[in-house]
Amino acid sequence: MDRQLTIICALTFVIHLIGTLAYAVRIAGVRTGRIAVSFALFNILVLVSRTSNSFQGPFLAKRIERNISNGITQGLLTDFRWILLSATVATFVGALLIPTFQRVFSRAVLHFQMHRSVPALLMHGFFKGGLSQLRENASMPSVANMTGLRRGHGISATMLSMNVLAVALWTIGVFAALYAGYLNPALRVTSSSLSSVVNGIATIMMFVFIDPHMSVMTDDVVDGRTSQSQFRRAVVWLVGTRLAGTLLGQALLVPAALAIVSVAKAM
Numbered sequence: 001m002d003r004q005l006t007i008i009c010a011l012t013f014v015i016h017l018i019g020t021l022a023y024a025v026r027i028a029g030v031r032t033g034r035i036a037v038s039f040a041l042f043n044i045l046v047l048v049s050r051t052s053n054s055f056q057g058p059f060l061a062k063r064i065e066r067n068i069s070n071g072i073t074q075g076l077l078t079d080f081r082w083i084l085l086s087a088t089v090a091t092f093v094g095a096l097l098i099p100t101f102q103r104v105f106s107r108a109v110l111h112f113q114m115h116r117s118v119p120a121l122l123m124h125g126f127f128k129g130g131l132s133q134l135r136e137n138a139s140m141p142s143v144a145n146m147t148g149l150r151r152g153h154g155i156s157a158t159m160l161s162m163n164v165l166a167v168a169l170w171t172i173g174v175f176a177a178l179y180a181g182y183l184n185p186a187l188r189v190t191s192s193s194l195s196s197v198v199n200g201i202a203t204i205m206m207f208v209f210i211d212p213h214m215s216v217m218t219d220d221v222v223d224g225r226t227s228q229s230q231f232r233r234a235v236v237w238l239v240g241t242r243l244a245g246t247l248l249g250q251a252l253l254v255p256a257a258l259a260i261v262s263v264a265k266a267m
Contacts (some may be wrong), residue, residue: 167245
């Protein structure tokens, strides 16, 4: 693995790690009762994710352009496999970090509620005992949460299946379009622009079906209509299906790229 591919994998890791930790924000919001503040503070990390995303595409596009100009016809699919693997590893690491992150994030929410200053919160986190609090709150996922999965999903099987597919499409959207351009260099600009179609389908599934369902469940927990244990089970299942979605992306990458090539030819 060369330096450029390592950078791309690292950016992908950051993107999917932050995406997975978003589930911990819901738990922190429920624990503190400050859901709006929790999501507002999490937007700081979302900015990091979006910055990584803005660099990931150009780095990968340049790698493909270099391969095309040098007449390299093999090896790129392996690169994509490594990148998708980094997404899976990031999701798994994020799942392990959720208990620690939700504890630390809950403290951050309460600190912000008192001081109401993002710079003060960042200063406290990096220079005034934030690292020691991280050590104090470090925790692995509870065995009880894992064994409690037998008592039900806390969320419908349809929603879980939809989450697997949505994550898979969102994970490979840009990659499939770029790989399609590699398969048919004459249509690579058209193929690249079709990534928004794949991502658009995933976005619709996430923001029309999955996120509203989780938002209602979050409010139900705050109002006492749903137990926190049931909510945690739902989060665990969603994280598990997110991990499955990144694995499904490995299988869908080539078929999606071929489909994009066909669509690009037909346009």
